[in-house]
Amino acid sequence: MGRHRKQPEPVFRRGSVIALAGLVPAGVVTVSTASASELNTGEFTALSAAKHEAGTQQAQAAAAATVSDETMHMAKHSGPPVVESVALPQNRAEAQAPAGPLGMPGVAYAAYQxxxxILAQEQPDCHMPWSMLAGIGQIESHQAYGKLDADGNPLEPIYGPVLDGSLYGNNVVPETDGGALDGMTSYARAVGPMQFLPETYRKYAGDGRGIGVSDPQNIYDASLTAGKYLCEGGLDMRDLSQQSRAIMRYNNSMAYVANVMAWETAYRTGVTPHAADLPTI
Known part of the structure; x- marks a missing residue:
């Protein structure tokens, strides 16, 4: 299994998203120690619903109009990309692209599409829909916490908790790449908006921007990598059993699968799921 899975610490409510103050450097965004399938809280659902009520349909139509063949970053480089996390300037501006379905950042919407x-060309039998990638992105990082620049980079790098066994329920995962992607030297942690362990990311790395580089922090690259990971082995997302098998590569839990598919349906239909429809483990 390429992904770590996490259970929540007993002192925190299930479904909470917490900042691990003191465990990571300042200026770094961390994902919750809770299971990724539990990141969708009633509070966030209410926020999404408010955005929906404020004009999701208009925003979705505007975003769709901006995502055309001319704006797609189709891969143009032959051979595997160079995998690296590119250092970026501080104080970059948040993208101003029109919001996508249910208020997701327009850049994220463009990246999933x-x-x-790309996958329709490279792995046509997989039938990967953008909405499934959006479901993964919602659960793993709330679409990069809604803060992306125009090129698809988070305004601050996104990291998961250090997998050194110190947090309740977390696996112990030794570092595999000397910290090149996750900044760690002894133990690994997941990176980027789609939350890959470095070793797994390197195996499936996709060049979503067509520049010969794959950066796990960039949502164009990370979403393509997630699609390649889910499609591996000839799986077909139109088959529900194969779809479930693919999603369970992220988290071997049917509750996680149900959460992903609830958000997949939500983004595809424009109807925000109720908190009661998002199961917890």
Missing amino acids: NAEK
């Missing part, structure tokens, strides 16, 4: 289009 871009990944769908």
Whole structure:
């Protein structure tokens, strides 16, 4: 299994998203120590619903209009990309692209559609829909916490908790790449908006921008990599059993699968799921 899975610490409510103050450097965004399938809280659902009520349909139509063949970053480089986390300037501006379905950042919406289009060419039998990648992105990082620049980079790097066994329920995962992607030297942690362990990311790395580089922090690259990971082995997302098998590569839990598919349906239909429809483990 390429992904770590996590159970929540007993002192925290299930479904909470917490900042691990003191465990990571300042200026770094961390994902919750809770299971990724539990990241969708009633509070966030209410926020999404409010955005929906404020004009999701108009925003979705505007975002769709901006995502055309001319704006897609189709891969143009032959051979595997160079995998690296590129250092970026501080104080970059948040992208101003029109919001996508249910208020997701327009850049994230474009990245998922871009990944769908590339995969339709490279792995046509997989039938990967952009909405499934959006479901993964919602659960793993709330679409990069809604803060992306125009190129698809989070305004601050996104890291999971250090997998050294110190947090309740977390696996112990030794570092595999000397910290090149996750900044760690002894133990690994997941990286980027789609939350890959470095070793797994390197295996499936996708160049979603067509520049010969794959950066796990970039949502174009990370979403394409997630699609390649889910499609591995000839799986077909139109088959529900194969779809479930693919999603369980992220988290071997049917509750996680149900959460992903609840958000997949939500983004595809524009109807925000109720908190009661999002199971916890």
